[in-house]
Amino acid sequence: MSTLERAWCGLRAHPLALDAALAAGVLLCMVVGSFVVPRGANGVTWGVRAPDPLGLLLMTLGAAALVFRRRASMTVLVVTGTVSVIESVTGDPRAPVAMSAVVALYTVASTTDRTTTWRVGLLTMTVLTAAAVLGGPLPWYAQENLGVLAWTGIGATAGDAVRSRRAVVQAIRERAERAERTREEEARRRVAEERLRIARDLHDVVAHHIALVNVQAGVAAHVMDKRPDQAREALAHVREAGRSALNELRATVGLLRQSGDPEAPTEPAPGLSRLEELAATFRSAGLPVEVAGAGQSGVLPAAVDLAAYRIIQEALTNVRKHAGTGARAEVSVVRVGSDIEVTVVDDGSPDGAAEATGGGHGLLGMRERVTALGGTLTTGPRHGGGFCVHAILPVENRTGSRTETSTGAGTTAPGEPV
Incomplete structure (x- = not known):
């Protein structure tokens, strides 16, 4: 100067x-x-x-x-x-x-x-x-x-x-x-939304697998002296549930890695293509689960596919925790027009269904997922006992054009199971 x-x-x-x-x-x-x-x-x-x-x-x-x-x-x-x-x-x-x-x-x-x-x-x-x-x-x-x-x-x-x-x-x-200021506020809002989404994923993963571990550990403790073979099988299920929980937690936390961190897992997020696998984990934990519409995997938006899977996972976890012994669950995934309807019902005791509606963040997390996609969620006790979770998720946006989809083979006609 x-x-x-x-x-x-x-x-x-x-x-x-x-x-x-x-x-x-x-x-x-x-x-x-x-x-x-x-x-x-x-x-x-x-x-x-x-x-x-x-x-x-x-x-x-x-x-x-x-x-x-x-x-x-x-x-x-x-x-x-x-x-x-x-x-x-x-x-x-x-x-x-x-x-x-x-x-x-x-x-x-x-x-x-x-x-x-x-x-x-x-x-x-x-x-x-x-x-x-x-x-x-x-x-x-x-x-x-x-x-x-x-x-x-x-x-x-x-x-x-x-x-x-x-x-x-x-x-x-x-x-x-x-x-x-607007850019900074938008960035902060997106960070908050991403943190909320990751928190929901962590809650769903941990609640599901910890519930299974708790059940199988109880079974192993109960039959340890009289039926050691069944106890070993229960402990094997515990180990498998723990391994699955760690894998999903690793995949979710991997989203938070920075560019200089080690590579995050490349395994895709879970979706309806893994619905039978999810049901099998609950069957092994003693909860009979019937699945309708899982044999025809259609092309769905990635967000919808993940949300439907998490809703079913959380609903079945609530059934296992609150519906009581001897309860059965039914899962239905049906394509209706431009929407996909997910229904999870059980025939548990009325007391167990009432307990499922109070406390915890499971139903709140499901409602947040559905609301974020512009859908609707209906939950409540069934007449004569049991509980019902019914979610309607839009597959297409408001203009009718398809959004980014997850990997899958074939397409699904309106009105057919997905």
Whole structure:
């Protein structure tokens, strides 16, 4: 940075010092201008004269008022305009005191609105020009009188242009800041949604497998002494459930890895293609599960496929935990028009069904998944005992176009099982 640039930055950091420097520069210009007088018939030769003491006093007062132009711009304009009028009607030949009024008018125009600029500018132009034309010693058509009119108009116009440019720059800056805040808020919202989705996945995985481990561990403890073969089989199921839980947790937490972390598992997220495998885990835990519509795997959006799987997983986990011994569950997945309907019912005891509706986050997590996809979820006890979970998930978006789909073979016609 050059010395001149450093000096300019220092002056801008101290507005009063900058205004004092401006006032000194204006005073110097007015004093120098007052020494020059045109001579000759055609006005191209110039001479030197000595300014009168009153003119020097008025120039000093006008320049001194400019030091306070930022603090009281309208008052400074009144003071400079007054000394300019006095100089116009008394000076002979006149000193350029009107220069201070032009600077003051520029300040008013650059710090107020356009309406005020028009009113104050026209009033200043009228008063100073009328004083020069009517009260001055020169003829009304003299170029000095026209110069007063022109320079006051230039001061008001330049100030209004600067104010408009500042407003445009400020508006652009505010729009940029607002856009930046919007991007940050959107990023935070997406992070929160992703955290919520991962939390739901972790809850579903942990609740499902821990329930199975708990059941199988109880069975192993019960038959350990009398039927060790069945106890070993139960412990094998416990080990398999633990391994599955770890694999799914690893896949879910792998979504949080950064670019420099080790590679995350590439195994796809579970979907309805693994519905029979899911049902088998519950059958091995002692819960009879019948599945309808699992033999025809259709092409579904990835989000819908995962949500349907998690809803069935959570519903069957609730059946195993709350429906009581001897309960049976039925799972149905059916394509109806542009929607897929998932139904999980059981014939457990009414007390167990009532217990399933209270406490915990299973039903809440299912409802959040369905709501995020624009579907509906209905849960409640069945007449005569048991519990029903019924979810309707839209397969197509509102415009009817297919969304991003998960891998699968073939398509499914409306009304057929998926």
